Amino acid sequence: MHDFSFLRDVFAGGKLGHVVEVGCGAGGHLARYLSTVSEKVTALDDNEESALEAALALADLPNVEVLRRDGADTGLPGAGDVDAVVLCRSLHFVWDVGALMDEVDRLLRPGGGRLVVINSPLFEVQTCAGDPVVDSELEGLVEAFCQEAFREELACYWPGPVSENFARFCNPGRQSRNYLASYSFERLQRMQREPHNLLDLPVLLANCQVCRRFVDRHGRKAFDDRVLALQGRILDALGHQLQDMYFEQVDVMICTDFYIEVSVKPAV
Numbered sequence: 732m733h734d735f736s737f738l739r740d741v742f743a744g745g746k747l748g749h750v751v752e753v754g755c756g757a758g759g760h761l762a763r764y765l766s767t768v769s770e771k772v773t774a775l776d777d778n779e780e781s782a783l784e785a786a787l788a789l790a791d792l793p794n795v796e797v798l799r800r801d802g803a804d805t806g807l808p809g810a811g812d813v814d815a816v817v818l819c820r821s822l823h824f825v826w827d828v829g830a831l832m833d834e835v836d837r838l839l840r841p842g843g844g845r846l847v848v849i850n851s852p853l854f855e856v857q858t859c860a861g862d863p864v865v866d867s868e869l870e871g872l873v874e875a876f877c878q879e880a881f882r883e884e885l886a887c888y889w890p891g892p893v894s895e896n897f898a899r900f901c902n903p904g905r906q907s908r909n910y911l912a913s914y915s916f917e918r919l920q921r922m923q924r925e926p927h928n929l930l931d932l933p934v935l936l937a938n939c940q941v942c943r944r945f946v947d948r949h950g951r952k953a954f955d956d957r958v959l960a961l962q963g964r965i966l967d968a969l970g971h972q973l974q975d976m977y978f979e980q981v982d983v984m985i986c987t988d989f990y991i992e993v994s995v996k997p998a999v
């Protein structure tokens with residue numbers, strides 16, 4: 732997802748001064764976009780290799796500085812001059828999210844500084860009108876699937892509490908909103924891409940890198956069986972049958988793409 736034009740609305744209203752990105756990764760793709768909507772970008776990653784690669788990738792941009800820093804302890808002057816802190820697919824990788832929030836709070840300009848969190852939920856079930864279906868049984872199913880398909884994969888390359896954080900922050904409508912509110916961030920807006928039909932779930936998941944690795948390890952059949960079982964159980968929980976999806980208009984949609992939470996730091 733290197734086309735960040737979907738952020739246009741978030742950053743509308745004139746060029747920003749200073750924007751900090753936490754967890755820029757090796758490509759620095761988001762920092763490149765942020766450099767077009769702000770005077771100055773500080774892109775941070777605490778992984779040495781990623782920070783070095785990002786610095787190389789962004790070397791042509793005079794208003795971007797890449798630093799190897801922990802977002803929870805940036806060492807940046809906390810003068811409250813930062814207009815926005817942006818995290819893209821990074822929040823769930825952070826060890827100490829509480830410390831990160833305190834640091835974000837310290838950096839942001841009071842009464843207007845924005846925290847922008849871009850996450851990729853596994854999926855949420857929605858009605859055709861786009862309203863999330865809030866159902867504890869469904870949440871349990873998604874959680875179980877997520878743990879089975881992802882926990883092992885995540886544990887291979889990241890030692891942090893990413894799977895717990897994934898459940899907490901990457902399921903929209905669940906805890907991330909309350910969590911951010913507990914750090915005094917007021918939610919401004921939430922956006923997401925067009926949802927897909929539940930029937931497309933197997934194809935959508937099969938295109939996802941983590942799922943491809945699951946297939947490599949456990950075989951295509953194991954993956955297909957799990958996805959089909961999940962799809963069936965989602966329909967069960969909603970009182971539909973698979974054939975309803977083919978022959979009737981059934982309002983079950985899924986959002987497998989990213990969503991954006993924009994929170995603002997209130998004036999104290």
Ligand SMILES: C[S@@+](CC[C@H](N)C(=O)[O-])C[C@H]1O[C@@H](n2cnc3c(N)ncnc32)[C@H](O)[C@@H]1O
Pocket residue numbers: 753754755756757761775776777778781800801802803818819820821824825826
């Ligand atoms: C999944 S990658 C996302 C990279 C990029 N933002 C993207 O969307 O492609 C998560 C990144 O967060 C970084 N990260 C995790 N915890 C961090 C922390 N406490 N401070 C700074 N970076 C962190 C990791 O090193 C990794 O590069």
